[in-house]
Amino acid sequence: MPPMPPASLPELPFEVAQFERLLSKPNSDTTGFAGFFNSGEIWVARVPARLDVMGGIADYSGANVCEAVLGRGVLVALQPRTDRTLRIRTLQLGSRSLPVETRIPMEYFGSGDGLGDYAGIRELCQANPLASWAAYAGGSIFTMLKEEGVKLQYGFSMLLLSAVPMNVGIGSSATIEVGTLACLNAYLGLRLDAGRIARLGQMAENHVVGAPCGIMDQLTITVGRKGRMTHLLCRPGSVVGEIEIPAGTGFVGINSLVRHSVGGNPYGDTRIGAFMGKRIINALRARTGRGGLDYLTQLTPDEFNTEYLPHLPESLVGSEFLAKYRTHDDPVTTIQPDATYRVVGPTRHPIEENERVLRFMEALNAANQGDAAALVTAGECMYGAHASYRDNCRLSTAEVDFLVEAVRKRGAEAGLFGAKITGGGTGGTVAVFGRTDALKLHLPQIALEYSRRVGAMPDIFDGSSPGAVEFGARRYLFGATGWAGSQV
Template sequence: MRDLRDDTRAGFLDTFGREPVGLWTAPGRVNLIGEHTDYNLGFVLPFAIGLRTAVALDPRDDRVVRVASALSEEVAEIHLDDLHPEMLSGWSAYVFGVVWALGEFGADLAAVPGFDAFIDSDVPIGAGLSSSAAIECAVAVALNDSWQLRLDRRTLAAVGQFAENHAVGAPTGVMDQTASLLGEHGAAVFLDCRSGTSEIVPMHLAEAGLEILVIDSGVSHEHATGGYADRRASCDLAAQTLGIASLRELTEADLPDAATRLDPVTLRRVRHVVTENQRVLDTVALLRQEGAAAIGDLLDASHRSMRFDFEISVPELDLAVETAQSNGAIGARMTGGGFGGAAIALVPDHAVSHLRAAIDGAFAEHGFGQPDMFLVHASHGAIREE
């Protein structure tokens, strides 16, 4: 974390020739369970991780916004009067989109100054750990402080989602931004996406001698295009066909009736969402009553549902999950929106090294690129660092 702060501050100085007024960070997230349920107004259980995105920022005396990043040679620039979603593209849309979205949520953009910002991150891009929400939330808290907007964290989460939906063009739910803003050490965030209420659920992994290993498949994904949007459209169509506001209104008892009204593919999409909602509720109950060692079967079932019903897995993720399950993991599943990204394995701490070796060997045997593997721990949400 110290290196990221230093690198971000140094990047700002090198780019803009002065010191920033402050530095803010926001974490990526791992979704323990509850995939593609957030935009269906269901339940999710993510947690913030120690990998973070940092933004160094300093106000300007005009209304120009300039943004640079360690991940790009471009210095993107726009005037506050010219902020329109259709004008935004590329990586800078995540930043400019948040600025625009703050205006949509009540900030008077005619009364605030421009700013210069530099962004750096150690959240892997395209791995399903929500590098995009980490950028959005770091920028949102930085501007909330700098412009003295006094917006609460739930509103900032909605700002980030709004920016991603309407400026970036990715039809995501609010889970990622909520985890990045509300996360706490050692705990997951249990979020009801219909009511917007959330609870902190301690996981007590260390006490149980457990770790969460992330296996980044190396297969990158992009939520603004392709299968993610198709899955959301399928869910929306199913709700419309069934005459309900969202798939959240269904329970497993409703699936036989749905089967008479939906085509087989759409039915599988609905079945995933309905059963995944129940798995989230069951996971929360088990964490509270029995502890993390009891949730393995639910993680395994979640992956099967995503693989066969929602069809968002890829061979690399299936191999990672299967190898983990047969080499000491209590449970494993892909995490994130799918079509690439990462899997997670809940594994006893004494078995981590063996599991790493087994996954490396399995990927090599199948001719896949070497995966990146690392442990993650539940961390705090977005903050001002200095």
């Protein structure tokens, strides 16, 4: 196959340029896509990773959050088949790595005359640990079929081409989910809006992957725009607006190399503790004839501290809570009767974090009006968020604390204003805010210091790129001169 015109590459995101390079390789070159794609049409979607600048796990408590899209992400390519097989292959860009592949007979999604249920698909995806990664794409496909009533006569081959590592706290699981859904949306001509795509992605992660996440990641990478931060209100998920990054400053991420997962016990237990706290608060409100809260963040910190904090237990055994309150009103987590859950800290965190996010965005707006001191204020909000993750939620680690302190020690005088743990915590990526020249100077130094501590050089995630909606979709056709791609 003749090579694609190189002139098209500079305007395209990294993953798209790499996809076109690999697609153009001749069939005799097994490092390309020979044997996976044939000469039929290919549909492509591409989504960025995200940097959780402020808000994080407060999303499931209805908080305001402020999120950025990063320069690298995931490309999903789909080619129709003539049988009823879903062939899914994943390939990591950036280094020599082996592709991993699985096949799902479409009959596995069925039960009787219709589709199966989420529990059955979750069990299917977890039955073979070597193929459990397919829950993100396969679960998203099943969720679209189930929730949108889509009927597929034939299957397709799907390629997941990733330029970001998994489990580092930059929304990599959401990139697979949203990328899969956006690609299907284009291929099937469904015209689903951004909010619906994000919601389907969250449902796939909650019900098939089994991670009790909020909608923050999925919505950010769907609606985010290059060079802007997105202000979301997670009640349950709406776009409030965009935040301009002050001139001469930027946000980057540094990978702690501590594996992160929102499916793990620390994250889930923190979420359960927050929902326990809300249930107890609502019981107290009912005694005085007041309506229940839909979200903890409907309270101000003053209201929480004066009215409700004295009545909340520091921790509570699951069986004791269930005996008194019966349910914590969270459909995606399950209280274990013999487990002990911290209540005060996880309940306090989202209420205070919501206020911090609002102060943070006010500070950035002030900085955009020329108030240089507001940059320091914004950074202090980030340090406050990190301290609450560490002390209220117990979701930080020694390695993450080291990175945050390395930024703090250099300080605003050096052009570094703030840092915090991101996403679900327990490792993952640290977000850093500073002047662009200071970030370029100091982040490599911090990475080198950290490598001496952990024995490996951490990734630095920077740049910005279009979200799923801004990118849209591309369609590739093979003709007399080889492959040609066009925006659709």
